[in-house]
Amino acid sequence: MPASAHSVAPLAASAPAKDRAATDRVGADRRDLLPRLQRLLSRGRVFTSPAQLAGYASDALGYKSYPPDAVVIPADAAELVEFMRGARDLGLPVMLRGAGTSLSGGPVAAQGGVIVHTSSLRHIREINRDGFWCEVESGVALNDLDAALKPLGMFYPPDPSSGPVCTLGGNVASNAGGAHCFRYGVTSHYVLGVEVVLLDGTVHRFGGPAGGRGRWREDWRRFMVGSEGTLGAFTRFWLRLLPLPEKVWTLRATYPDLRSIEAAIHALVAHPSFPAAIEMLDPRGVAMVEGSRMAAGLPRGSFMLLTEIDGPAALVDARVAAVSDILRRAGSDDVAFSDEEETRRRLWKARKAAGGLLGQLSPDFVVQDAVIPKGALAEILQLVYDEADAAGILAVNIFHAGDGNLHPNFVFNSRVPGELEKVERIGERLMRRVIAVGGTLSGEHGIGNDKAAYMPLVYGPDSMRLQWAVPAAFNPRHQLNPLKVFGERRFTG
Amino acid sequence: MKAIAPLTEERFFTVFLDAVDGTVCVPANTTGAALQARVAPHGLRFPLLLDPATSLSAHVAATTHAPASCRFGQYCDNILGMNWRLPGGRVVRIGERVAKTTTGYDWLRFLLHAGGRLGEPVDYVLRLRPACGFSLLAWFEGEAAALRGCVSRLLHGGWMHWWDAVDFVAEGDRRRVRVAVDCPPGEAPLFTEELQRVAAAAGARLTLQPAxxxxxDGIPDLVLKTTPDRVIALAEALAQPAARCVGLGYSGVVHVYLREGGDRPDRIRAMVESHEQALYALGGDWHSRWLPAPAPASAEAAWLVTLEQALRTP
Known part of the structure; x- marks a missing residue:
């Protein structure tokens, strides 16, 4: 079946949800958990009733549910430190959690235990315009930081689509990216320093405003970024800032086939206008948007490409004609572009709406996060279509084409016997091919427990030994966020 | 899901050039000149070079940043992967050949500037950038306040993203601000006009020359890392004992170049002792290819033992 011909099914009637998980819980005695936690935290900051815990049983991948034994919300960084000092004696796993928007099963209680919600650590402590840095607590929401920076003419570039709610702690833990990372880079490019509490209760500052090693001989900050909550609890960060671009042009084009949009992407990434973002929505995504109340007027069956150039007005105004020519020469007769705020919002509409519409198609979805060399784009997308079509699973592709960062969303119903297994089989075949063409499992979501099963595809015996040495140094019993990154990282109490 | 069998052999990078992705894999001992000769025919460049005759590994061993880090980030953001020889002699693949990854713990950035204590690079996978076709160097001269004004205007405006480098250069008594430009030939007048505007606004003299x-600048003898707003003062403070200081404005780095002489390590040590506490207080650091690395801090000794066990396992 050609990619563009796939029909979009309406939302299936669903049976009541049931917990999928928690077969792996640690066998510690939980009877006196509440009073033990209450001794570590101030009044009203420990939650153990099922109703209070329900919202913490999964992340944004709702099809897996792992109810924790308790949730704690430390009042401030000092209380988080106190909690971590006592956590080792709890005999239970400890998971740090920001907004819970992870798409990889990152901040869930896969072995039960205590979730530490960082929502009280939300202070922007300092913005230093002359030094191009800011100091923030780990629970600050990404868009709150940007709102504080904008009046100063500054910005913090990583921009995951969960920006209105996701926290910087989650961003640093998963090395988050976003639409504009093609030019600006991901979170690890912007973390100057990390303050972290280890399970032995020690507090360490790795780096700081200057972004060096500080008094340390080695650069331990590098292990902390992207460590997915497996090494320590983050309390604050020092982040690098940039001046806001003066002007932005947004360009949108549609293409009749995969080869022509691939040609457009290849031409854009090599162009001296250095686009900030190159995003793509496939025909199944277009059909999903156009069949919804968020319809943006895109031709059915088309591939949509969205790109942005930003910079000084004189520069980007001089470049926009050349960029639109690239889009046309690659085979589009439908190129729209604007530098006007409202029109730009309309051009972005389909791309921004697509992620939220997946839930209208079916109760569950799995999103992969593979990154591939861009020369393999058409091949890998065709593999996604072929595998999904053969299994009768809808696959919608909405992704960061400039980075080669694919996000095939496999839409399914976990209550239909066998559907999840089909999706998992597709995922394994896809990941094997991704690795074979020189790609990697995750570009910005992290491994969590959702992709941990694929890690043996990546690391040979020596490099796997190095990988395991990192948690062995900081969290040898795997009490922090067990079963994540590597499925064998199991806390045994 | 059925468990996937672990790999029984290491995967390695092989030498390649991917013109679509803008990546290249080359031996780590490749010189800057050889690298540019390899990638230039594809309209690409690796902008973080300091000395065309020196190997890439010597660049990385000496410093974390180059002048073009202003626009493109540090070495560790532009070296995507590597084949790495462990202290025991075995080679492992570290990192990826794609620009984005959050697959596993970040050994790449940890090892890259570890000063040879934890092994050495065999091959690098580098991220390349389009070579835009026209290069220009701008020199600003004038009073100290004028030069500070130039740097502030160059870094805080919307053009900041498009300067390859904004450097404060102190050499003897001479102080200058240097800006490097790489742009399409048709855009050169726009860049030139902006540079002229900056000079006029700051009251500085501007000289333009081919880049x-x-x-x-060559491989620095000493590298100090501070915040961007302290670069000029630090470069000024080090300018007298040094032969030349180059402050990389946005990166917060000062590259120090010394006259040759048997007492060079002693001179470096004296400079470090004058500034290290102030650097550490900001989470900064220093590094010199002429001095041994400081001893590990007490807390990191135990972590290092664990890592070194893994690194040295035969």
Whole structure:
């Protein structure tokens, strides 16, 4: 079946949800958990009733549910430190959690235990315009930081689509990216320093405003970024800032086939206008948007490409004609572009709406996060279509084409016997091919427990030994966020 | 899901050039000149070079940043992967050949500037950038306040993203601000006009010249890392004992170049002792290829034992 011909099914009637998980819980005695936690935290900051815990049983991948034994919300960084000092004696796993928007099963209680919600650590402590840095607590929401920076003419570039709610702690833990990372880079490019509490209760500052090693001989900050909550609890960060671009042009084009949009992407990434973002929505995504109340007027069956150039007005105004020519020469007769705020919002509409519409198609979805060399784009997308079509699973592709960062969303119903297994089989075949063409499992979501099963595809015996040495140094019993990154990282109490 | 069998052999990078992705894999001992000769026919460049005759690994061993880090980030953001020889002699693949990854713990950035204590690079996978076709070097001269004004205007405006480098250069009594530009030929007048506006606004004199070799400063003897707003003062403070200081404005880095002499390590040590506490207080650091690395801090000794066990396992 050609990619563009796939029909979009309406939302299936669903049976009541049931917990999928928690077969792996640690066998510690939980009877006196509440009073033990209450001794570590101030009044009203420990939650153990099922109703209070329900919202913490999964992340944004709702099809897996792992109810924790308790949730704690430390009042401030000092209380988080106190909690971590006592956590080792709890005999239970400890998971740090920001907004819970992870798409990889990152901040869930896969072995039960205590979730530490960082929502009280939300202070922007300092913005230093002359030094191009800011100091923030780990629970600050990404868009709150940007709102504080904008009046100063500054910005913090990583921009995951969960920006209105996701926290910087989650961003640093998963090395988050976003639409504009093609030019600006991901979170690890912007973390100057990390303050972290280890399970032995020690507090360490790795780096700081200057972004060096500080008094340390080695650069331990590098292990902390992207460590997915497996090494320590983050309390604050020092982040690098940039001046806001003066002007932005947004360009949108549609293409009749995969080869022509691939040609457009290849031409854009090599162009001296250095686009900030190159995003793509496939025909199944277009059909999903156009069949919804968020319809943006895109031709059915088309591939949509969205790109942005930003910079000084004189520069980007001089470049926009050349960029639109690239889009046309690659085979589009439908190129729209604007530098006007409202029109730009309309051009972005389909791309921004697509992620939220997946839930209208079916109760569950799995999103992969593979990154591939861009020369393999058409091949890998065709593999996604072929595998999904053969299994009768809808696959919608909405992704960061400039980075080669694919996000095939496999839409399914976990209550239909066998559907999840089909999706998992597709995922394994896809990941094997991704690795074979020189790609990697995750570009910005992290491994969590959702992709941990694929890690043996990546690391040979020596490099796997190095990988395991990192948690062995900081969290040898795997009490922090067990079963994540590597499925064998199991806390045994 | 059925468990996937672990790999029984290491995967390695092989030498390649991917013109679509803008990546190349080359031996780590490749010189800057050889690298540029390899990638230039594809309209690409690796902008973080300091000395065309020196190997890439010597660049990385000496410093974390180059002048073009202002626009493109540090070495560790532009070296995507590597084949790495462990202290025991075995080679492992570290990192990826794609620009984005959050697959596993970040050994790449940890090892890259570890000063040879934890092994050495065999091959690098590098991220390349389009070579835009026109290069220019701008020199601003004037009073101290004028030069500070130039740097502030160059870094805080919307053009900041498009300067390859904004450097404060102190050499003897001479102080200058250097800006490197790489742009399409048709855009050169726009860049030139902006540079002229900056000079006029700050009250500085501007000289434009072809960029050939312009930011190839050589491999520094001492590198200090501070915040961007302290770069000029630090470069000024070190300018007298040094032969030349180059402050990389946005990166917060000062590259120090000394006259040769048997007492060079002692001179470096004296400079470090004057400034290290102030650097550490900001989470900064220093590094010199002429001095041994400091001893590990007490807390990191135990972590290092664990890592070194893994690194040295035969």
């Amino acid at each position: 050939t070799g312009g930011t190839l």
